[in-house]
Amino acid sequence: MSFNLKLHITRYTFKIKTKEINMKRNFISPWNHITQEKILNFNFAKFPYRNYKIVHISDTHLGYYLNRDFLENLVDRVISINPDICLITGDLISAHNKKFSLDILAPLKRLTKKIDTYFTVGNHEVALYRDKIEIFLKELRYLGLYTLHNQSIIVNGKFNLVGVGEYNGRRYGFPVDIESSFKDIDSNLATIVLVHRPNLIKLFKDKDFILALSGHNHGGQITKLGLLSSIIRNEYSYLMGKIELEDNKFIYISNGVGYSRLPIRLFAPSQIAIININRK
Numbered sequence: 001m002s003f004n005l006k007l008h009i010t011r012y013t014f015k016i017k018t019k020e021i022n023m024k025r026n027f028i029s030p031w032n033h034i035t036q037e038k039i040l041n042f043n044f045a046k047f048p049y050r051n052y053k054i055v056h057i058s059d060t061h062l063g064y065y066l067n068r069d070f071l072e073n074l075v076d077r078v079i080s081i082n083p084d085i086c087l088i089t090g091d092l093i094s095a096h097n098k099k100f101s102l103d104i105l106a107p108l109k110r111l112t113k114k115i116d117t118y119f120t121v122g123n124h125e126v127a128l129y130r131d132k133i134e135i136f137l138k139e140l141r142y143l144g145l146y147t148l149h150n151q152s153i154i155v156n157g158k159f160n161l162v163g164v165g166e167y168n169g170r171r172y173g174f175p176v177d178i179e180s181s182f183k184d185i186d187s188n189l190a191t192i193v194l195v196h197r198p199n200l201i202k203l204f205k206d207k208d209f210i211l212a213l214s215g216h217n218h219g220g221q222i223t224k225l226g227l228l229s230s231i232i233r234n235e236y237s238y239l240m241g242k243i244e245l246e247d248n249k250f251i252y253i254s255n256g257v258g259y260s261r262l263p264i265r266l267f268a269p270s271q272i273a274i275i276n277i278n279r280k
Contacts, residue, residue: 033066035074035257035270037081040242042250044210045280046190048158055083055115056273058196058215059256061124064094065263068104074257074272075111081274085155086115088145089215089254090122090166090196093136096261100128102139112144116155119145120163122196122216131172148194150177152185160185164195164204178204198238198253205245211277212251214238219255219268240268 055078062071078086093100111117119140121133129136137147146153148163155161162185165176182204185191191209195201198214219240242252255271 033070033270035077035272038254038271038273040252040273040275042211042275042277043280044190044248044277046210047277047279048190049084050278052277053081053083053085054273054275054277055081055086056089056213056252056254056275057086057257058089058213058254059091059122059218059258059260061091061094061096061256061258061260062104063097063100065259066257068107071104071107075107078111078272079114083115083274086111086117087161087192087194087213088117088119089194089213090120091124091215091256091258092119092122093124093128094258095124095127098128102136105139105143108140108143108145117145118148118153118161118163118194120148120194120196121166121169123166123168126166126168126172133169133172133174150174150180152181152183152191154186154189159189160191160209162191162193162209164193164200167197167200176200176203178207182207198251201238201245201251210249211275213254213273213275214251215254215256217253217256218260218265219253219271 057078060066060071060074092105108117121137125136126133137149140147148161150163150165152160152162162181164178164181165174167176169175187208193204193209193212195212195214197216201212217239238251238253240253240255242250244250252273252275254273255268257270257272259265
C-alpha cells in the first residue's frame with residue numbers, strides 16, 4: 001500500500017510534502033517484521049586490518065514482542081554474513097516483561113561458537129536486574145559472550161574495544177565510569193567504543209577513538225511523517241545514523257532491531273549494521 005501526503009501551511013500549522021510512501025517498507029510491526037541490513041564503509045589510517053567486517057546489533061528487546069524463534073533467525077543471519085566480530089550495544093532484553101526467562105538467549109551460544117561477540121549493557125538490562133546486573137552478565141559469559149562494563153579489552157592484540165556503562169546504573173551503585181572504561185587501552189592502537197546511549201558521547205568525545213557504536217533511540221521508532229522529527233525520542237543531539245564528530249572520527253547510532261513500548265516502527269526501519277573497515 002502506498003499513498004501521497006500533503007498538508008498546507010497556515011500561520012499556526014506546518015506543511016508536509018512527501019514522495020510516494022511505501023507502507024510495506026516503512027510500517028513495521030512484530031507481525032510483518034523485517035530487519036534491514038545497513039552497510040557502512042570506513043577507512044582509518046590507524047586500523048590494523050584490511051577488509052575487516054563487523055556486525056553491529058542493538059535494541060533487540062527480546063522477551064516482549066520478539067521471542068526465542070526471532071533470535072534463532074537473527075543468529076542464522078549473522079552467521080551467514082560471516083563477520084570478523086559481532087558487537088551488541090545493549091537492550092538485548094526487554095524490561096517490560098517482568099517474567100523474562102534467560103532461556104530465550106540460548107541461541108547466542110551458536111553465535112559465539114562461530115563469531116567472537118561482545119556486549120555492553122543498556123537501560124533495559126539495568127531496569128530488569130538492577131543491583132543484580134552481574135547475574136545477567138554472568139549468563140552472557142556462560143553463553144560465550146565477552147561483556148564490557150566500564151572496561152576495555154584488546155581484541156586479538158590488534159585494537160582496543162571499550163564498553164561504556166549505562167547511565168541508569170548510577171541508581172544501583174555502578175554509574176558510568178569513563179576513566180575506568182579507557183584506563184587500560186593501548187594508546188598505540190585504534191579504539192572502537194560501545195555505548196548504549198549516544199548522548200553519553202559528550203563524556204568521552206575528547207578521548208582518542210575512531211568509531212563509537214550506539215543505539216537506544218530506535219531511530220525515533222515512529223518518525224518522519226513528512227518533516228516531523230522523532231515522536232518517541234527527540235531529546236537527544238544524536239538520533240540516528242552516521243555522524244562525523246571531527247575529522248575521521250565517527251559515531252554510528254543504530255535504529256536497533258526491536259520495539260520500545262509500542263509494537264510499531266514507522267519510517268525508522270529495524271536494522272542491523274554491517275560495518276566494513278579498511279586501513280588507509
